[in-house]
Amino acid sequence: MKTLLENINPARAIMGRLFLWFWVTFIVTALLAIWGARLFFVDLEVSEITPDELATLTSITQRFDRPRLARMPLQEVVNRNARSLRGRLIAVNTATQDIVMSMGPPLRENDIRDLKRLAKQASPIAIKRGALKLVGPLFFERRGERYALFSAKFDLPEKKTPPIVLFLIIALITTTLLSWLFARTFTNPILHIQGSVKRLAGGEWQSRVGPTSNRQDELGQLARDFNKMAEQLEAMWGAQKRLLADVSHELRSPLARLQMALGLAHQQNVDPATLERVEREADRMASLIDQLLALSRAEAGEIKLSATPLPDVLKEVFTDAHFEAVNSNKQLVVFEVPTFTVNVDAVMLCRAVENVLRNAIRHSRASTEVYFSDDDDFWSLHIVDDGEGLSSQECERIFAPFYRASLARERESGGVGLGLSIAKAAVELHHGHITAVPADTGGLHVTLAFKKS
Structure with a gap:
């Protein structure tokens, strides 16, 4: 009996709720209008x-x-x-x-x-x-x-409100109030679902729709379907990260054996040009595996925070970047580094800044600039180059693993598309965010924002 009543209950469906709300609005408005007419208008x-x-x-x-x-x-x-x-x-x-x-x-x-x-x-x-x-x-x-x-x-009454004006006021107030209540109860669940969708799209795989999923109408069903989809995506993302880490570890052993064989081949006077080519590919594979392992650790949330002055954290990164820029006949301009103390994982922070900075120097025409800014919640590091830049659509995708832009920035870089992914994971470990936009100079403007402790 209870199940039957629940099935025929019109309030379970959005169509039923729409009907009930508008019907109630009409009835209440009519009753108030009649009451007002009898109160302010005497027939004789x-x-x-x-x-x-x-x-x-x-x-x-x-x-x-x-x-x-x-x-x-x-x-x-x-x-x-x-x-x-x-x-x-x-x-x-x-x-x-x-x-x-x-x-x-x-x-x-x-x-x-x-x-x-x-x-x-x-x-x-x-x-x-x-x-x-x-x-x-x-x-x-x-x-x-x-x-x-x-x-x-x-003889028009002087102090009484004309009935037509009274009816309009009653109808306006009543329908506005009830319609607002209806719109609020109807749109709030949609806004909750929308917020969860945005968080999931931003990489928060634990994002779920809360109380809305307990509703028994179409919105509740939509929320439950979204939660199920989010669980599957989280599981797939976790499996992908585990696979990436496992493959990286498994490749280490044959790579080590390959490097040992190269050493033996050098001792046996095998063709040096061939050995040099094999060794170069082995080094490239070793670099790829190192980056994959670094990405896996960053995405796994492995972090060791310590309080360190910001200039001390970034000093070595900027020194190496200056050396690389000079060897490429380019200029690196680093504006004054703030002297405040930051609570960060120095290794992960340096890896994030280094990957973005080396990428900017490699693709700049003549110069790259680095400057800082901060507000109440975040301190930010800005890296701007004067290269050919990227489109707005590509700026949104360059932080995905193995993504390589179609423009000249990536055609001859020699990279595999993991540096910016590692930088993104490292920044997010510090509860920050990283963004890229076309720069005013025509290049790329990358901002690394870190949350203050």
């Missing part, structure tokens, strides 16, 4: 006759007895006397219920019924229906017939 009410109104109506009634007016048609007499009233005059024949009124728009059926009923009233009263106020009756005789005389004026 007895009003107070002012002395001026009674005096004016009495004066007009007395004029009807003048001989000159008695010879005129009643319609003309009513029209003439209505001019001084600033309203309308209405005469009701008490016997036949015929109505004679001054010029103006026709009366509503409700107002006509009120006049005929009041024509039998003994003493004058005032009634209001909406904005129309009727005052009377005062009686006069004409050609043997008895008439009840009324005055009619439009």
Whole structure:
């Protein structure tokens, strides 16, 4: 029974919730509008006759007895006397219920019924229906017939809100409030899922959607599917890292044997050119394996932090970079290094800076600049070269393992596309981030931002 009720519950689906919310909004708005109309608008009410109104109506009634007016048609007499009233005059024949009124728009059926009923009233009263106020009756005789005389004026309330404005205000406030609540409950889960997607796309493989996955509607199902996908991606990424580390370790043994065989071949006077070529390829493979192992350690989170002055950490890196730049007939400009102390893994930090800096020197035309900046949360190292640079799309991909740009920056570099990947992993170990953008000089501007302790 419980399962059946859950299946037919309209609130389980987004379509059902949309229907219920709009239906409730309409019902509540209608109820409040009706309540407001009854509170501020009285269908028919007895009003107070002012002395001026009674005096004016009495004066007009007395004029009807003048001989000159008695010879005129009643319609003309009513029209003439209505001019001084600033309203309308209405005469009701008490016997036949015929109505004679001054010029103006026709009366509503409700107002006509009120006049005929009041024509039998003994003493004058005032009634209001909406904005129309009727005052009377005062009686006069004409050609043997008895008439009840009324005055009619439009009397808008001064302090009460007009009903149409009231309805609009009630409808606006009610629908705005309920629609806002609905939009908030509907969009918050979507924003949670969106945030998790962005974090996952940024490499946070542990990113999951939290409470939204407990919902029983389509958004909850989407959140659960996302969590399942994230788990599979995390498992695949972990397997890839383990495979990379295992392959690197396994290649070390045959590489060591190859290097020993090269040593023996040198002793046996084998062709030197052939041995030199084999040795060069062995060295390249050794460098590749070293980089793979460094990337595996960085991604595994192996880090040893220590407090060290920043100039001491980077001194050797900048010295080696100056030497490399001079040998390439290029210039390296390092602006003043801040003297504050940083809590870092010196080896990983130097590896990250060295990989980016050597890459910049290799692809620069004439010079490379290094400068620093900091704010409340991060201190940053900026490396800018004047080379051919990369497109914005390639700047987003150069930190992926084994990625090599199609432009001249990578065509003859001799690298395998791991240096920037190692730099990215090392920076992220320090809870920082690394970015690359096209530089104003036409080259590449790489920023390594490290979180302050």
